[in-house]
Amino acid sequence: MSCNPELVSAFLDNELDSVIVGAVTEHLLSCDDCVQTMTRLAAVKAVMSDKFMVHDPEGLTLSVMNVVTNDRTAPPSNGMMSFLKKLGI
């Protein structure tokens, strides 16, 4: 799937057809340009609806992800949870 900022905007509104939502989500996971577009559009959506905007939203995302990446208390995966349940833990 190629970059389509209109679909990114519709993604933010949860207005994508069910047949393409998976493809757009996959695209966002692999395209830095489109996730940065999404960040800008989401900031505008917030200021429209809530009259508040985070300055430098890209920087805020990076700060969160920097902590998450180095987090030692990362969420166990479903597989790990099932394994623990099997062990009765």
Added chain:
Amino acid sequence: MGDSDHILVDRAVKGDQKAFEVLVRQYQGKVAAVIARLIGDSDRVRDLTQETFIKAYRALHSFRGDAAFYTWLYRIATNTAKNHLIASHRAPLDNDVEMDDVDQVAPQLRDNDTPEKIVLQDELLKNFELALAALPESMKTVIVLRDVHGHSYEEIARLLQCPIGTVRSRIYRARQEIANRLKHYLRPVS
């Protein structure tokens, strides 16, 4: 939960941090706005928004998906703001937000909002109003119907008697125009 949230949460729980990053990008503005309404301290809004997402990440495996992801995130954000207010002996600024167990420990204060910060938010909102006013009427109408009144694309298409594709395109172009005019605020803080 919307399909995309479902996909992203599932992947994040399985260890895909990029999926969690997309959720952060999608919801950080809304989370920050909720916290700002409660605490009114623009410096702390950023820190508490970060704290909210880190708590959400750590608790992600306990999210069962019977409520919308944003509803779950909203609760973490209000609890994070509540804990901050209790720790700093302040009362929430916005009583409309669900904060049922917060003690009214102090008068409503904005003691950490310096004049510079207030001017910056006021300046941003003024520029936003100018950007909105400068939009062509066709774009302004659709974005207000969507983001202020909360109408679906289908409802907007029906109201304006135009195809849904036109609604989607105008909403995107309106947001892009506003983003261009507010680019100074979207850049990294120097």
